[in-house]
Amino acid sequence: MTQRKKRGYKAPGNYEPYRGKKPRRFARGEDPAPRGGADPRDENAGRKSASRDEPAGRKSAPRDERRPAAGSKRTQRGERSSAPAPSRAGRPAKPAEVREPRTTSSPPPHQRSARVFTFGADGEPGPQSSARGSDRTIPADASFAELGLGGNIVRTLGELGADRPFPIQSATIPDVLAGTDVLGRGRTGSGKTIAFAAPxxxxxxxxxxxGAFAADAAPHKSKAPLKRGERQRGTRARTRNPKALILAPTRELALQIDRTVQPIARSVGFYTAQLVGGVPIDPQIHALERGIDIVIGTPGRIQDLVQRRKLDLREVLITVVDEADHMCELGFLEPVQRILRDTVRGGQRLLFSATLDRDVDAIVEEFLRNPVVHEVASEAPEDTRHRVFVVLREHKDDVLVQLARHRRRTIVFTRTRAYAERVAGMLADAGVRSVxxxxxxxxxxxxxxxAKFSEGKADxxxxxxVAARGIHVDDVELVVQADPPDEAKTYLHRAGRTGRAGNRGEVITVIPRTRQKRTREMLDEAGIEPEVFQDFVPGQQL
Structure with a gap:
């Protein structure tokens, strides 16, 4: 019968924790602790066997002899003694375990060369910038295979329509493969997604x-304690945590990135997950429970899943921040910093955008180590026509309908959501298929x-x-700016929806008379000389 006292539970006298199991006996002088760690049961059995092998009549040392010798110092509370613990029953002391340092951690501060990248007002590196350019010499006509990509990835890129690398891809792929932090800047449509996805x-x-992912293959036992008489029915595989993270500012851009990354990853056996807001969270949680290698998502939903303890970023070795400047403009600077701090310290960081400015300095200074900078011309492509039409207010709706019928596939940009709905309804009433x-x-x-617009079901x-960045639709022939943008950066991103991947495009900006001066200044800042800057009336030949 069990007895209970104030100080806790006392086992009965006939209690035998390993009843029915024969303890292992060790020969005299044999080390009962094998290499790689011993089972607690075997260790206790070793103690019993050692005590039984002692000569008859020999007693343990008196209590006074167990005390430290005179002059020795006792360890304070919470302090560990550097001397090895004395062995019990003649058993040699177990050597202390030595942990090898992780290869993915950042070097000590005295070995780390801090590099701060500072951009000027025009987006160019400032005079105090210590970021370096790449010293690699890549042939201009190098293929993806010559850049270091494997056969499966090269074949998948060919199926996606990427037969030859673009300049931004040729510049960044070797450095990403080498494990270097990269800052990539290139105009929209220059192939930045493949530039970081494939490598x-x-x-x-x-x-x-x-061997960096060796922990994925190690099974682990269930955390639920076993009741008396139960047996461990086996082990289950450890949930595979993501090793790479791609952050995007908007849901559309995250989905667009996933359409490119997913086939490349699946070709070599990796799996991706889209973690974006505005959709049910349960399917995303189930995907994480099944095991994911690459996570693509927005900062808000990723933070939500981390706080719910459904997403573990502590094994993420590579992090990509796409459209880093726009991420800061939308107020995601602090969420991005918190997410990056949850990843492996000293991991590889890649920042890509069409425009890089001072807003990303905080991210570069804290997380990037000696980054390599690759820049491709950020101005609009030469094969894109730019025209500006000055239109009276009462003629604007008729002009927009005429422009929507001018080309087969057109994107019309507005400033507000309400005006976007009104223009879409107006075009639908005029017989134009629009969404x-x-x-x-x-x-x-x-x-x-x-999807309707991409498949040609809407013109x-x-x-x-929200569609100005990262949205790629093939063969967009015309971009109409029903509301002129306020910044040259926004103009370049809007114009980048057409004339992509070497195709020809056209950009028409509709402005009132009061916006002529501001529009000219914006175009000068963007480095664009429009072919036409004139008045326009409905019915006039385009």
């Missing part, structure tokens, strides 16, 4: 081959509208600036 997957293959895309729509509606996409 990221190849880099993960190298890390996996070197709207803005932030007030549910994510499923936005995806359906974008015109009326959108706010």
């Amino acid at each position: 990221l997957v190849e880099r993960m293959l190298h890390l996996k081959a070197s 709207a895309l803005h932030g007030d729509l549910k994510q499923a509606v936005r995806e359906r509208g974008l 015109v996409l009326v959108a706010t600036d």
Whole structure:
């Protein structure tokens, strides 16, 4: 019968924790603690056997002899003694375990060369910038295979329509494969997504081959304690945590990135997950429970999943921040910093954008180590026509309908969501197949509208600036700016929806008479000389 006292539970006298199991006996002088750690049961059995092998009549040392010798110092509370613990029953002391340092951690401060990248007002590196350019010499006609990508990835890129690398891809892929932090700047449509997606997957293959992902294969036992008489029915595989993270400012851009990364990753056995807001969270949680290698998402939803303890970023070795400047403009600077601090310290960081300015200095200074900078001309492509039409207020609706019928596939940009809905309805009433895309729509509606436009079921996409970055639709022939942008950066991103991947495009900006001076200043800042800057009336020949 058990007895209970105030100080806790006392086991009965006939209690035998390993009843029915024969303890292992060790020969005299044999080390009962094998290499790699001993089972607690065997260790206790070793103590019993050692005590039984002692000569008869020999007693343990008196209590006074167990005390430290005179002059020795006792360890304070919470302080560990550097001397090895004395052995019990003649058993040699177990050597202290030595942990090898992690290869993914950042070097000590005295070995780390801090590099701060400072951009000037024009987006160029300032005089105090210590960021370096790449010293690699890559042939101008190098293929993806010559840049270091494997056969499966090269074949998948060919299926995606990327037969030869663009300049930004040729410049950044070797440095990403080498594990270097990269700052990449290139105009929209220059192939930045493939520039970080393809080498990221190849880099993960190298890390996996070197043993960086060894923890994924180690099974672990269930944390639930076993009751008396129960047996461990086996082990289950450890949930595979992500090793790479790609951050995007908007849901559309995250989905666009996933459409490129997913086939590349699947070609070599990696899996991706889209973690964006505006959609149910349960399917995303289930995907994480099944195991994910690459996470692509927005900062808000990723932070939410981290706080719910459903997403573990402590094994993320490579992090990509796409459209880093726009991320800061939307107020995501602090969330991005918190997310990056949850990843492996000293991991590889890649920042890509069409424009890099002072807003990203905080991220570069804290997280990037000696980054390599690659810049491609950020101005609009030469094969894109730019025209500005000065239109009276009462003629604007008729002009927009005429421009929507001018080309087969057109994107119309507006400043507000309400005006986007009004223009889409007006074009539909005029017999033009159009869809709207803005932030007030549910994510499923936005995806359906974008799919209709991409598949050719709608000729015109009326959108706010939510579609100005990262949205890639093949063969967009015309971009109409129903509301002129306020910044040259926004103009370049809008104009980048056409004339992509070497195709020809056209950009028409509709402005009132009161915006002529501001528009000219904006175009000068963007480095664009429009072919036409004139008055326009409905019915006039385009």
